Amino acid sequence: MLPGSSLQEKKFECVCSKYGFGRPHPVSRSTWYQHLQEAGSEEERQKIRLHKEGNPSPMRELSPPHDPTPRGPSPPRSPSPPRGPSPPHSPSPHRGPSPPHDPTPHGPSPPHSPSPHRSPSPPRGSSPPRGPSPPRSPSPPRSPSPPRGPSPPRGPSPPREPSPPRDIGFERRKRPDIDLEFVLSLWRASLMDLLARLCEDALARLCNPPQAPIDIDHPGVRHSISMYLALEHASQDAYNHIRRSTMQNFAGAEGVDKLLSFHAVENLISQYTGVEAIEHDMCSQSCLAFTGPFTELENCPMCGTLRWDQAKLHASNGRIKVASQKFATIPLGPQLQALYRHPDSARDMHYLHE
8 A cells, every 4th residue: 555545535526516516526534424415406516426426536646726728538447356265374483373263353464485386365355456547627717708798678569450340140039110109109109008007097197296295204104115125025915914003003093093005105105206117028939019900919930939927827718818937118298297396306306407
């Protein structure tokens, strides 16, 4: 063993990125393990281990870092000479046989005398020295990349070509045949026409507007209006039952004798607000209303849907004909007349005039 080989055998090559920037550099064994623990990722640790496994021999000498000579292939190592069988040991004349279980380590035995026909075997415990591997030149340092300049401004994108119009076909309903009779019925329309469907009281108020305001301050009247509004989505029988129960249980209460019936309270609310609905039968598919020339039709002239409610028609064997859907029209005239009946609302109607 050479005098300096003990120092050289303690050197290892490390390719960590933290201290050597990925290039091989000599470190001691403890430093190599320290760099392995301080590796930034598992891939870097694997790289350090693979480099060590690929270079199991301790590092000898590194060439100067500025040598740009390309790394050549390593020459094959010369195989070790085969060991021949050792000759039997001859007992020493001055040394007795050693005990079989003596744990004390013995020094190296003296070399045996070579046999005349066999080459002398090397001493035990040491392998023949291997030739030094050629030093590896480090990879040249990477030149820093030039700084990137500002990217040029992007120009305006070219306008997109308009897509061709899609050919979408819609199924149009057949237009009903409207003859001169329909135009003449619109021209002859009046308040006295039966098609208007206004009740007689509403028609009389529309022709002769009342001037006095309606008094609803009576307790019985106000209670009737409150019940009507509370039972908006209930039936008429529900209103009448509650009215009858109130009159029986509160017979001596104030205003209980003035509780109005369903039709009476409905008529009072219509007079007070001026809301009068005119209803016409219409197609359940919202095609048209059965009025004018279509008043006597049983089916819709556009889609062919039956005008009447089929469930009620079949239940009564065709005797009861109720429209499946109705269209309500609320005229504006009775509402304006109701506003002019009260002094406060009449004054509010002249906000633009004042």
